[in-house]
Amino acid sequence: xxxxxxxxxxxxxxxxxxxxxxxxxxxxxxxxxxxxxxxxxxxxxxxxxxxxxxxxxxxxxxxxxxxxxxxxxxxxxxxxxxxxxxxxxxxxxxxxxxxxxxxxxxxxxxxxxxxxxxxxxxxxxxxxxxxxxxxxxxxxxxxxxxxxxxxxxxxxxxxxxxxxxxxxxxxxxxxxxxxxxxxxxxxxxxxxxxxxxxxxxxxxxxxxxxxxxxxxxxxxxxxxxxxxxxxxxxxxxxxxxxxxxxxxxxxxxxxxxxxxxxxxxxxxxxxxxxxxxxxxxxxxxxxxxxxxxxxxxxxxxxxxxxxxxxxxxxxxxxxxxxxxxxxxxxxxxxxxxxxxxxxxxxxxxxxxxxxxxxxxxxxxxxxxxxxxxxxxxxxxxxxxxxxxxxxxxxxxxxxxxxxxxxxxxxxxxxxxxxxxxxxxxxxxxxxx
Amino acid sequence: xxxxxxxxxxxxxxxxxxxxxxxxxxxxxxxxxxxxxxxxxxxxxxxxxxxxxxxxxxxxxxxxxxxxxxxxxxxxxxxxxxxxxxxxxxxxxxxxxxxxxxxxxxxxxxxxxxxxxxxxxxxxxxxxxxxxxxxxxxxxxxxxxxxxxxxxxxxxxxxxxxxxxxxxxxxxxxxxxxxxxxxxxxxxxxxxxxxxxxxxxxxxxxxxxxxxxxxxxxxxxxxxxxxxxxxxxxxxxxxxxxxxxxxxxxxxx
Ligand SMILES: Nc1ncnc2c1ncn2[C@@H]1O[C@H](COP(=O)(O)OP(=O)(O)OP(=O)(O)O)[C@@H](O)[C@H]1O
Ligand SMILES: [Mg+2]
Numbered sequence: 223x224x225x226x227x228x229x230x231x232x233x234x235x236x237x238x239x240x241x242x243x244x245x246x247x248x249x250x251x252x253x254x255x256x257x258x259x260x261x262x263x264x265x266x267x268x269x270x271x272x273x274x275x276x277x278x279x280x281x282x283x284x285x286x287x288x289x290x291x292x293x294x295x296x297x298x299x300x301x302x303x304x305x306x307x308x309x310x311x312x313x314x315x316x317x318x319x320x321x322x323x324x325x326x327x328x329x330x331x332x333x334x335x336x337x338x339x340x341x342x343x344x345x346x347x348x349x350x351x352x353x354x355x356x357x358x359x360x361x362x363x364x365x366x367x368x369x370x371x372x373x374x375x376x377x378x379x380x381x382x383x384x385x386x387x388x389x390x391x392x393x394x395x396x397x398x399x400x401x402x403x404x405x406x407x408x409x410x411x412x413x414x415x416x417x418x419x420x421x422x423x424x425x426x427x428x429x430x431x432x433x434x435x436x437x438x439x440x441x442x443x444x445x446x447x448x449x450x451x452x453x454x455x456x457x458x459x460x461x462x463x464x465x466x467x468x469x470x471x472x473x474x475x476x477x478x479x480x481x482x483x484x485x486x487x488x489x490x491x492x493x494x495x496x497x498x499x500x501x502x503x504x505x506x507x508x509x510x511x512x513x514x515x516x517x518x519x520x521x522x523x524x525x526x527x528x529x530x531x532x533x534x535x536x537x538x539x540x541x542x543x544x545x546x547x548x549x550x551x552x553x554x555x556x557x558x559x560x561x562x563x564x565x566x567x568x569x570x571x572x573x574x575x576x577x578x579x580x581x582x583x584x585x586x587x588x589x590x591x592x593x594x595x596x597x598x599x600x601x602x603x604x605x606x607x608x609x610x611x612x613x614x615x616x617x618x619x620x621x622x623x624x625x626x627x628x629x630x631x632x633x634x635x636x637x638x639x640x641x642x643x644x645x646x647x648x649x650x651x652x653x654x
Numbered sequence: 655x656x657x658x659x660x661x662x663x664x665x666x667x668x669x670x671x672x673x674x675x676x677x678x679x680x681x682x683x684x685x686x687x688x689x690x691x692x693x694x695x696x697x698x699x700x701x702x703x704x705x706x707x708x709x710x711x712x713x714x715x716x717x718x719x720x721x722x723x724x725x726x727x728x729x730x731x732x733x734x735x736x737x738x739x740x741x742x743x744x745x746x747x748x749x750x751x752x753x754x755x756x757x758x759x760x761x762x763x764x765x766x767x768x769x770x771x772x773x774x775x776x777x778x779x780x781x782x783x784x785x786x787x788x789x790x791x792x793x794x795x796x797x798x799x800x801x802x803x804x805x806x807x808x809x810x811x812x813x814x815x816x817x818x819x820x821x822x823x824x825x826x827x828x829x830x831x832x833x834x835x836x837x838x839x840x841x842x843x844x845x846x847x848x849x850x851x852x853x854x855x856x857x858x859x860x861x862x863x864x865x866x867x868x869x870x871x872x873x874x875x876x877x878x879x880x881x882x883x884x885x886x887x888x889x890x891x892x893x894x895x896x897x898x899x900x901x902x903x904x905x906x907x
Contacts, residue, residue: 441779520771522764525753529761532752539712539748540762541733599752 249593249648253608260612264619272619275472279498281611281618282469283406286503287312287566288581289610292588293514294558296606297551299589300531302598303363303370305552307377308559309581311355313385315563319348320394320573323401341400349560355381356556357549364548378582386575395572405568409502413470416499420466423508424459431455470497503565507607510561515603517554527551531598587634588613591641613637656690656869661724663688663853664822669708669718678704680877681718686822686853691844693868693885694857695897700874702857703745706824709855710742711735722822736762741820745827745857747811751800755792756781758799759814784813788843789836804831812840816847823847823854829863841867861890861897875900 264272271277291308298305323344327333333340355377362373396402403409411419431451438445445451474482474496483490518524526547529537538544562581567573592609594601616637620630662685671679679701686692694702707713709720711732720727722738729735735742749758756777764772765780778795785792789809799807808831815823825844829837844854844867858864864871865885873880873896881902883892892903 437775441775443775443778516771522766522772525757525761525764525772529750529753529757532750533748535746536748536750537761539710539732539742539744541731541736542762543731599750 253605257608257612257615260615260619264623267623272622275468278468279472281614282504283501283569284618285611285614286507287562288584288588289507289607290510290562290565291558291581291585292606292610293510293603294555295585295589296594296601296603297527298555299594299596300598300601301527301548301551302531305370305374305555306582307374307381308555308585309578310378310381311352311556311559312563312566312578312581314381315348315352315560316567316573316577317385317388318351319344319563320397320567321388322347323398324394338400340398344401345564348563349557352556352560353553356553360549360552363552364545389573391575393572393574397567397571402568402571404503404506404564405571406501406503410498411500413497413499416466416470419500420463424462427458428455466500469500473497506565511603511607518603523550528599584613587638591638593645656687658687662686663723665721666709667719669705669715671704671708671713671716677877682874682879684872684882686855688851688853689848691848691854691856691868693864693871694855694874695864695871695893696874697897701877702874703826706826706855710740710824739821740824741815741818742824743811743815743826743828747807749799749807749810752798754798755795755810758810759817763818784817788813805833805836808832820852823852825854826857861893865890873897
């Protein structure tokens, strides 16, 4: 019922250029390019200290907390909402979990400090609290029709101070030793397991590429040429294994190793070395990223989230319960705030009042730099994570170069605005 | 000729709905038999879209009754309407611009794999099939529907309504954005669907095509029903005067 479009873009026209053949999202490529430029510039400015295994290791563990929340913020922004309370929610979850492991469980449930169940119970309870608060936000927004901006602005004040009341304003620590393993440097996979993980991940991505191709062929859809497929597979698995190799090159300092041997009642053999490998917190981020990507692209929930962002009325007329969807989106955000709270407090090794302060801005900035459109309907999980990584690189790089803190913030703020401007120009150019 | 001796497929009885004190639909009753096309006519703002939205679940009526196959039913939301095999092509088309044709066609009713994941490849294949029938020129399967022309978007909305085997089809100005050839294809489609025993409510401002496609026509004015006529028994001028003057001809059906 429409005019014929002989030269339509689409499956049937021959691919024009290399990028199109590889079917790589040019936007993603631009972001990776920007990230590489940032890294190289700082590497020059710091005389090569920026791109050392040690600094890359630190950069990744510093990024995890914001990146985890940024993946949830993608859903929130895609559905045309906003969440200004994530930093405060993180603080409430962190306070609750700190109290759970140091006070509630030992005192009220008779579970001794040091019991191996403590971290698991704590994390489950923390996620429960996050989900509950998220549901409450979603209910206020979806069912009562209060704009998310207002609900979460109120939430920012409320939850920051609920956290204060939970702990009486005190710093809570030290936290459970098992719990601390999710903080970064205190819990890593070690060299061998990191390689195992890297190989499995590379194999899995190759399998995913292959099965996607097979699925397309089975439906007679056009596929990209075999060489493009092979090149993509090589790039992806190369990146994964390269990342593992870098983290496996960061060796534990001798005094750390000596302490570890001492704790086991042994003495360290002469010349013994050991690398950190992949931190558990990074593993957690990878798991969150995979799950959230699957939810976004492969499930009905994800489909409805994007549809609701594109046209809420149409989505409702298609039989989707938008109010319920809003609750789900905020509940996911709450769960991710709790997971971030685990990582953030474990990295500090204690809970403080100001944990997560200003995180809402970092998280929103990460999502937006990562290509999430505030108008709704557009955004990717990997983009938000890359956005978080770019922000963290800027911040750490400037700190290493010795830029004053106020000036760091000026740069980060400017970058946010410029990134959005570039995105707007880019989208206009490709007519999106 | 349509057999109107049995129970009607749909009966809307004394439907009223108002927005902020203004009666958009005021005690309107219409019915629809299997294999019948009933046209809804009236000036802009007469209440046609509002009336059918009470049937499609987009609005909740203030009072009145909806009967399907003679049984009273409650339609509180679009899901209820779908459960009664009511499909609607809205005047506004109701598409999510950021999604592609297949995602829109299956929105709310995705095909899933045994593991519960959406099966995009299968949905695209099905979309290609139905589009091949309804609009063989359609090529833009990968692009978001925001990249489609008005007519292409319309064909996505139409194929969505047709794909799921509707028993009752509501078409609110389905040809508004279509070219001559495409309008003809919709007319053929309506003819084909009616032969399958589907009942169709057709809202259209073009009296000529209503005369051609419909068995009966109901005319509304200012939220009220002027009358329902067999199109065979009236002239275009009769319909025109019903729409403009709000006067039913002497021999109303
Ligand atoms: N959601 C709403 N809120 C307030 N008023 C509404 C709403 N929907 C419709 N109306 C009013 O109800 C009346 C009937 O509108 P409706 O859309 O049913 O007209 P229509 O017959 O479909 O007109 P058209 O031919 O222009 O499509 C109009 O006066 C309109 O302003
Ligand atoms: Mg209308």
